[in-house]
Amino acid sequence: MTSNPALPDDETLTESGLAAEQRGSILLIACGALAHEILALKKLNGWDHMSLTCLPAKLHLYPEKITDAVVEAVEKHRDDYGDIFVVYADCGTGGQLQTKCEELGVQMVEGPHCYSFFEGNDAFDARSEAGEITAFYLTDFLVRQFDAFIWKPMGLDRHPELRDMIFGNYTKLVYQAQLENPALKEKAKDCADRLGLAFEYRFTGYGDLATTLAKHA
Structure with missing residues (x-):
């Protein structure tokens, strides 16, 4: 797709x-x-x-x-x-x-x-209560627009040394997929690598x- x-x-x-x-x-x-x-x-x-x-x-x-x-x-x-x-x-x-x-x-x-309503508010609350507080989330839109909405606005294109300062307290990137799209999944993995985070894929649908x-x- x-x-x-x-x-x-x-x-x-x-x-x-x-x-x-x-x-x-x-x-x-x-x-x-x-x-x-x-x-x-x-x-x-x-x-x-x-x-x-x-x-x-x-x-x-x-x-x-x-x-x-x-x-x-x-x-x-x-x-x-x-x-x-x-x-x-x-x-x-x-x-x-x-x-x-x-x-x-x-x-x-x-x-x-x-991120909460795509996962389902109750499910998201349960994960938060279980200690998932070091996750950075991306949706389909944010995977597509990663450079425009995250990489460049945070200055990481000009100052890559800011990465550890900004994302040092995160442990993983969670891709909440609305569509089952292999190309977007691969791009999300690349986003995780660029941020130095572990990658987790979750198909949430809508x-x-x-x-x-x-x-x-």
Whole structure:
């Protein structure tokens, strides 16, 4: 199975080609890093009544900006849809996103971050309680975008000596695979080698993302 091309991360992405009257009554406001997975689930389940707009994936580098961006998107689109669902977990906002969503009267995905809901929040919590606190996680998106979202922003392309300083307390890289893709698995192994970490592969599929969207379909 081949991977999909990476989506642009420097601008808002919205499904196009649909007239206003053809759009579904539910709008998903999502992180751009989840676009491929959400579109796959929509197609798989026939959720044609759901429309999707994605905020730039690069907001993950600036979690303090996520809440304001989501609020702006909700206020921009809420009059055009019967319901809005925010496809973000807390994602480093320190509870601010949940608070704002409650104020706006919209729901969002449960969990601290996508690594948790892809694994399944209960399963992720159990692993954490069992002591898995030295794992660095990658999803399909982050494997594809490893250089753009991790290697370069952390300065490792210019200062490789920072690797041990940044990742010295990690022991392994866990690749949470949404697709069974041998090419991505090999790339994830290379990412682990570049970071000097042991490699672990976990096929998670879509985890709680699938069950959560199904509840709101």
